[in-house]
Amino acid sequence: MNSTLSGVGVLDKAVAVLEAVDGGARSLADLVVATGLSRATAHRLAAALVAHDLLRRDAEGRYLPGLRLIALGRAAAAELPLAVAAAPALERLREATGESVQLYVRQGPSRVCVASLESPHGLRTIVGLGASLPLDLGSAGKVLRAEPAAVARGWASSVAEREPGVASVSAPVLDGARVVAAVSVSGPIDRTTRDPGRRYATAVTTAAREVEMAAGLGPR
Amino acid sequence: MNSTLSGVGVLDKAVAVLEAVDGGARSLADLVVATGLSRATAHRLAAALVAHDLLRRDAEGRYLPGLRLIALGRAAAAELPLAVAAAPALERLREATGESVQLYVRQGPSRVCVASLESPHGLRTIVGLGASLPLDLGSAGKVLRAEPAAVARGWASSVAEREPGVASVSAPVLDGARVVAAVSVSGPIDRTTRDPGRRYATAVTTAAREVEMAAGLGPR
DNA sequence: GACATCGTCTCAGAATGTGAGACAGTGTCT
DNA sequence: AGACACTGTCTCACATTCTGAGACGATGTC
Secondary structure: OOOOOOOOOHHHHHHHHHHHHHHOOEOHHHHHHHHOOOHHHHHHHHHHHHHOOOEEEOOOOOEEEOOHHHHHHHHHHHOOHHHHHHHHHHHHHHHHHOOEEEEEEEEOOEEEEEEEEOOOOOOOOOOOOOOEEEOOOOHHHHHHOOOHHHHHHOOEEEEOOOOOOEEEEEEEEEEOOEEEEEEEEEEEHHHHOOOHHHHHHHHHHHHHHHHHHHHOOEOO | OOOOOOOOOHHHHHHHHHHHHHHOOEOHHHHHHHHOOOHHHHHHHHHHHHHOOOEEEOOOOOEEEOOHHHHHHHHHHHOOHHHHHHHHHHHHHHHHHOOEEEEEEEEOOEEEEEEEEOOOOOOOOOOOOOOEEEOOOOHHHHHHOOOHHHHHHOOEEEEOOOOOOEEEEEEEEEEOOEEEEEEEEEEEHHHHOOOHHHHHHHHHHHHHHHHHHHHOOEOO
């Protein structure tokens, strides 16, 4: 199940417990099956996490993510200079395209959405802030993987790759030659057409340059 | 022995590391002084947390809160039925008063802000979502402590108690006789006057009743 | 009434985490 | 140039800490 290289330790188990509750309220028994720990161990770790407010219990005794996490989450978001610097450029990109806009950074074997603006349309792409998406699917994945074709052209597109009915165009945010993030526009194929690059590539690459400028980076 | 505050264990140390970085980027040496751990231990724990994306490292090698935290934080916020149910009532309260509005819940020895709407005024009270504030100061503190005078009257007020220049009025959100949260309005004394209750008590208690209704609770 | 399932707690055994110290790399004085 | 004071990283023998089977009382369900 869990595949990080780590000799099993308390911390790894505690994190497993923490991640088990991020889908919703879980009873102790649920935690046991989700983590593979023994009842005694799951109970002990959960109790310890509760003591630190990383977990809390509802009236029925089930475990929920603790309130401390919402403060830590905000600290994590605030400590992302790129996301805050990028905000104005992303806002302009949303206005120019009318579609949902996201900023992704690479995170080990996946990509994490660190900024998300939604299209004003009724039918729109929605990616939750902090959401973890696969690196091998979608235009942003190509960009973050530094796929040769994407690097050469300065942008990448995908149609119904990660999600049916959705197309997207992404451009790399560069620091020198290093890809540090991907600016992405996505929307329903009906609006984006099956060749979304034609429509949005210019706007997206422009936005990527603006982000670099605002963040003090640059392609050099 | 005592199960409330645990004797030192890995988990407690890991949490100490996690909390050390929520103020900003920290070098390993910073972590050592902040946590009191040995360099070797701090390094090992930090590395383990990085593997779980609960910590990350910037270009200079310093430790920052990890991106996984922002997803967990959002999950924690989403899992707060009270906060989501309260949103419309709080919005109405902000419109009615023109001041910043917060919802607090008790958290052990302090109170945590679980919903925060800011006043449209240029000069306004700002309380970060997830912020942890003292329970012994401010009108919301009185309410959450179930201070007799506050319970009897149905609301509490404070002037320049927690923060100079700021006054607030809070009302309890009740489930039966139990105080589950505090609805709070706060602003600069110049606007709220030195008797903020006169001005806002009705609106705040009304909002508290609306929150109870929306959350399926009630004073009975 | 018998039975299943829940959360909680204890305890002996062992696996796990621990800190001193070695190490290489970097920056700063003299 | 050297000497020095820092970094962050890693190893290793030791013992502290965590572990899981199982007992327990409460609840819930046939």
